[in-house]
Amino acid sequence: MSVSAVERSAMRRALALARRGPRGVNPQVGAVILSPDGDVLAEGWHHGVGTPHAEVDALSQLAPGAARGTTAVVTLEPCNHTGHTGPCALALIEAGVARVVYSAEDPGVRSGGGAARLRAAGVDVAGGVLVDDGVALIDDWLVATRLGRPYITVKWAQSLDGRAAASDGTSRWITGPAARADVHERRASTDAILAGTGTILADDPALTARTPAGALHEHQPIPVVLGTRAVPADAAVRRHPHPPLFYDDLHVAVADLHARGIHRLFVEGGPTVASAFLRAGLYDEILAYTAPVLLGGDRLALTDIGVATIGAARRLRVASIEKLGDDLLIVAHPRPDATRAERSS
Template structure:
């Protein structure tokens, strides 16, 4: 299972499908095939492991499949993995995490009904960690939301005269681009789109467009100008004529978005926080003090400390001269 989990991490973090790894074992316990899912529309991990075994001349009859996610029983862009396993003669399946997707779940029972020995829950916590935002999004029925903030030590995102470029260092901006390359959508408000004219692309350290470009989502009632950089090279532009975070997330869910990063200004940040839909904070803090200027988050309507939104810090990382704080929502 440790090897299957390692294989799973070779798949993309973005996209509608989970990262899954599979190791196929002969009856004597020897590894005869390995596979992982490389993204939507490509063969699933189990199918690749079977193909790998056959390409090496191994007989798959009586084999055990060790897989990080319950094999699917759904025909989508590819056929169900349960059928592939049964056709290959696999007699035992061990998986880490039960599939919560109502469209694909139930594969374990299909296998049991066909006489296959199925074991569930081996290394479940590790499997859930690899599945990451995909698993959370499927369970909640909406995209996972990361709120990104780049601020001074005193919580300012712009000076009193409105200047904001650049508060954080090139190293912090490069790190943020690496995060963009792993998500499905970047969300900003029309205020940010009009004031900053951002491209909202994911770029490499060399400044080139990354292989994967997330959707570029603009929230608000004003139109994106015809010559805006958002209409240039990069991900698809999605303009949503609303200020309601629930409407935004429902639309993105219909587009198979599993993980969205909110990079808008203080007003958009406050809207998503007030709606209770922010799952993780990425706060880049620069060793800079302004003493005045725009706060990172607009008014949340909180008047007493007891009502403050509280978070759990899960990671601290120095990024160049700046510090990245990653925090997750404290569940009630």
């Protein structure tokens, strides 16, 4: 079904409106209601958990019956289930909306299917409009919805011979300032950053995202601490802009973070924690910052990840290799076939 220039323009406006909403358990969604002549009658966006969805927010600004025959332009396929609020597909049908134009499809098992319900009720539906922009807007939410957990990045810094520290335990700094600045930029783009209690006790990290000048980035990831050892009351992580979350079980942590609306988790907790996530198959991206330094010894960047024979090796797909000053950043992802093997092991 064709889409008009007016509808495309309205979709761009809806995408801008969606960004006003908070990131969290629900996706950011925007909506614009157009008259049959293409005039904007109402706008809306999702304001957070428990509030009306974008379509209903926009419809609420119209007088009863004023939405009949209109077109609803929405950044995400209208939902088809009852949660904190009712199904948006039904709300649009009951309001008499004649046409719905949406960007990204809803992948949810319970929430998806809104387009089919609308069509069954006689509503004209056009999907996939500015779909790249629509998916990019809620990419984190889409991944978390599909996986049922956050998208997990595991990061470590290592010497050229795969060591995370010298024999005396010192590790500051294996990599140079360009690599460290890149890490902080990536921290600032995530929802939460996780470290183990071993790292907290040994290095006392603040788990903040900072600029090269030392100032805090505007967005700060929520600090997460994993482990059974007590964290001192004066630890730097306790002075983080967000109160830290503490867990003693990896799987409980991942499940609870997902329930809290954490879409992207940045694991930066030393060899023990990194290895635990890899061993459990809980990773979607690996960032290996590698410095042209030789350390020797037994302070490996990874410990046991459950590989007893070469046939069980975790095979990865290299996405990129970037030079950062004298250091290299290797970004890798698990291969789809390797991921299935890990989950079956």
